Every structure is written in structure tokens, then in C-alpha cells.
Amino acid sequence: MGTKRHFRVWRGDDTGGSLEDFQVEVNEGEVVLDVIHRLQATQTPDLAVRWNCKAGKCGSCSMEINGKPRLGCMTRMSTFNETETVTVTPLRTFPVIRDLVTNVNFNYQKARELPAFAPPAGVAPGEYRMQQVDVERSQEFRKCIECFLCQNVCHVIRDHEENKHAFSGPRFFIRAAELDMHPLDARDDRKELAQAEQGLGYCNITKCCTEVCPEHIKITDNAIIPMKERVVDRRYDPVTWLGRKIFRRDQLDEQPVSASPKPAAAAADSGSNWHQEGPVPQEAPVGADGKLVVAELTLDRAAAGSPFGDDQVFPLPPEQLRYQHPSPPTGDGH
Structure with a gap:
């Protein structure tokens, strides 16, 4: 037999809302998402929540639990005291659609702006070969489940709406770092792109993104800081x-970085040689x-x-x- 626990859940939509109180049964071994589902089944069938795998691998059930961004399916009720009120709210950085569901289109737009892996010339698919050490370097970043908790806590996005158009956020910094480390990626402008188009310079490495990552990716130490160092070596040393x-x-005369390829005529008019080989270094x-x-x-x-x-x-x-x-x-x- 379970015990009754006090839950406070945010209810509302993009026009406003408030926290509502519930007394709900909690059984041993359950997670917060289990309790949300019980609320839907017994007390508030119109409660909106996004979820999919319930195994901590899809990133769908991102929410804020007692003020901390977490995955609902990976937050066990045993982590809270029996007398403690559990408050569940939507991610605060993104617009609310309804109840615990937010609009995270911002992240998908930033994903479209990031150039994809560029296959090496003269190497057919299936012929790619990499050293194991190169595989392991970037494998950590490929564990990302796109829960966007790191995006949610990043104060550059969360507290400054005016930054969003020029800032991609930690989730896409690790993507840029992964491609920059990839020995077969044909683009050699990842560092310049991170600085000029993704807003890497806005990040002041508070490590809040690393603290909330459910996959324990060392976002700051292994991706953002090395990318910053490589940009500094290239530009400001x-x-x-x-x-x-x-x-x-x-x-x-350095030309501005652009993530989108220009037509040949436009590139000629602007004097940009971004998609051409740069000049060969000369000896002193x-x-x-x-x-x-x-x-x-x-x-x-x-x-x-x-x-x-x-x-x-x-x-x-x-x-x-x-x-x-x-x-x-x-x-x-x-």
C-alpha cells in the first residue's frame, strides 16, 4: 500500500496559470513521471505532459522538479523526504504550450543552422577509417539525448531574450566540438563558425549546463573550454x-563567417573566399x-x-x- 504525498503541479497555458495542489498515492520504487501518470488517471485527466521512453533515453519528459531541471522518468520519489512537498513546473526558458509541455522549437532551429558533417573528398561511404582514440574523443558528446536541460539552465538563453538570435547554447556547442574533433570532417571552419555564428564568446563557463546533464557529459570542460581555447589560439593569441x-x-582582410553557402555570384561580389582553400602560409x-x-x-x-x-x-x-x-x-x- 502506497503513502499519500503532497504534489504541487503547474497548470495553465501561454496566457497564464498557477500551481495546483494534489494529494496522490506514491508506491515504493516509483519516479515522478509515475506519479504524474497517476494524477492523469485519477484526478486530472487533462494534465498535459510530454514523455516517450520512460527510460532516460529520449529526453522528452524534461521538467523542473523542486526548482531543479530534471527528467521526470529518472527522478525517484525516494530522493525526497516523506513530508516534503514535490513541486513540478515546466521548463522556464521556453514558452509554455500547456501545463508541463513547452515549445522547444528554438533548439531545432539552432540545429538546422549548424552545418552537418561534411564527407571527405575521395572517400566513399563504408571506407571511412578512424583511430579508436578519435572515436572515443567524440563519443561522449554523441550520448546527448536532447533533453535540452542544459539549454534551459543556460542564463544566456534563459535571462536574455535578446541573445537568442546570436547564441546556440551548450547542446550545440558540443555538436560543434564533436565535428571539430572529427578527423574525417571536411570543413575546417568549425571554430570560426562557433565564434561568429553560434555565439561561443557569450558563454562564461559557469558549468550549470554540466551540472544538470542526465548523461553526465562534461559539456564545459571537454567541449566548450577546448573550443574557446582553439578560437583564442587562432584569433587572439x-x-x-x-x-x-x-x-x-x-x-x-578577414571576411565574415557565414554558415550558409552563398551563390557563386554573390560570393564573388562580396569578396568572400569562405568555401575556397585559404592561402598557403609563407615562411618568415x-x-x-x-x-x-x-x-x-x-x-x-x-x-x-x-x-x-x-x-x-x-x-x-x-x-x-x-x-x-x-x-x-x-x-x-x-
Whole structure:
């Protein structure tokens, strides 16, 4: 025989609603979704809830239980005290359709914006070969069940409606990281795309997404932070940036990143070579002794120009540079 427990369940739709109180029977070993189904069967047959597998693998029954985003089918009633009121509400980040069902179309729109796996040229399906270590690196991210709990707790989406058009969220950061790590993916612009189109820079790695993931994917440590580091290495590392400005002047004018391929005519008009091979890196000029001709480059101020590019233009005019060549040895050996 079960015991009576106090439940508070949010009832309403997109026009508004409120929490309603229920006394419902709870049996040993049951999960919250079992209790919701009992409420539907005995007290409130019009209660709307989304669910499918009841095994923690479809991600459908996402809800907030006592204020924490969880899967209803994986939250056991034994985790709560017998006198504790269990409050069940819909995901707060997404618009409510009715009761515990929310509209998560935002996530599917972001999924459509992310370029899919690009097959390598000259390799037919069935001929793909990968090292086991490469398989294991990205396998963690493929465990995602798209419950969107990480999207729900991400404050960039949850608290700032104005960010949604430029921010994909943690679920799609791990997808971008997985493809960037994939040795057979033919696209080499995943990092730039994450920065320019997915809004990777908005994430301040609070790890709230990792904390609620039911598949225990280390979203922040294994996906977001490495992607941020690779973007920084490519774009903002001062040494790399300065070297590119000096020795690879053919890349001074960077074109904006676009996830959608442009027609050939449009690409020609805009000057974008996004879908073409980039210029081949050139070696730095060296002297006969194998050393750089310029030993040191200094500015006429205490600090170097900002690596983010402000009002400083490289290469600098000659009158603003000071070349310091190695001094020839004197007669006393110094």
C-alpha cells in the first residue's frame, strides 16, 4: 500500500496559470513521471505532459522538479523526504504550450543552422577509417539525448531574450566540438563558425549546463573550454596575431563567417573566399645565418597594440618602428 504525498503541479497555458495542489498515492520504487501518470488517471485527466521512453533515453519528459531541471522518468520519489512537498513546473526558458509541455522549437532551429558533417573528398561511404582514440574523443558528446536541460539552465538563453538570435547554447556547442574533433570532417571552419555564428564568446563557463546533464557529459570542460581555447589560439593569441600581420599580409582582410553557402555570384561580389582553400602560409624571411633579419620589433609606447584590433594598424609606418639589430662583436670579445 502506497503513502499519500503532497504534489504541487503547474497548470495553465501561454496566457497564464498557477500551481495546483494534489494529494496522490506514491508506491515504493516509483519516479515522478509515475506519479504524474497517476494524477492523469485519477484526478486530472487533462494534465498535459510530454514523455516517450520512460527510460532516460529520449529526453522528452524534461521538467523542473523542486526548482531543479530534471527528467521526470529518472527522478525517484525516494530522493525526497516523506513530508516534503514535490513541486513540478515546466521548463522556464521556453514558452509554455500547456501545463508541463513547452515549445522547444528554438533548439531545432539552432540545429538546422549548424552545418552537418561534411564527407571527405575521395572517400566513399563504408571506407571511412578512424583511430579508436578519435572515436572515443567524440563519443561522449554523441550520448546527448536532447533533453535540452542544459539549454534551459543556460542564463544566456534563459535571462536574455535578446541573445537568442546570436547564441546556440551548450547542446550545440558540443555538436560543434564533436565535428571539430572529427578527423574525417571536411570543413575546417568549425571554430570560426562557433565564434561568429553560434555565439561561443557569450558563454562564461559557469558549468550549470554540466551540472544538470542526465548523461553526465562534461559539456564545459571537454567541449566548450577546448573550443574557446582553439578560437583564442587562432584569433587572439598576441604572438600568432602579430606574426600573421607581419609575415602573412595576404590574410590582413578577414571576411565574415557565414554558415550558409552563398551563390557563386554573390560570393564573388562580396569578396568572400569562405568555401575556397585559404592561402598557403609563407615562411618568415631569414638571413644567411638562418636567423630573422629583424631581431626585435618595438613600439614607441609601453604596451603593444591590442590583439583584438582597435585603432592600431599593422604593419606600422616605418617612422614608428625601431629596429634593433644584433651589435657586431668588438675587439675585446664583447
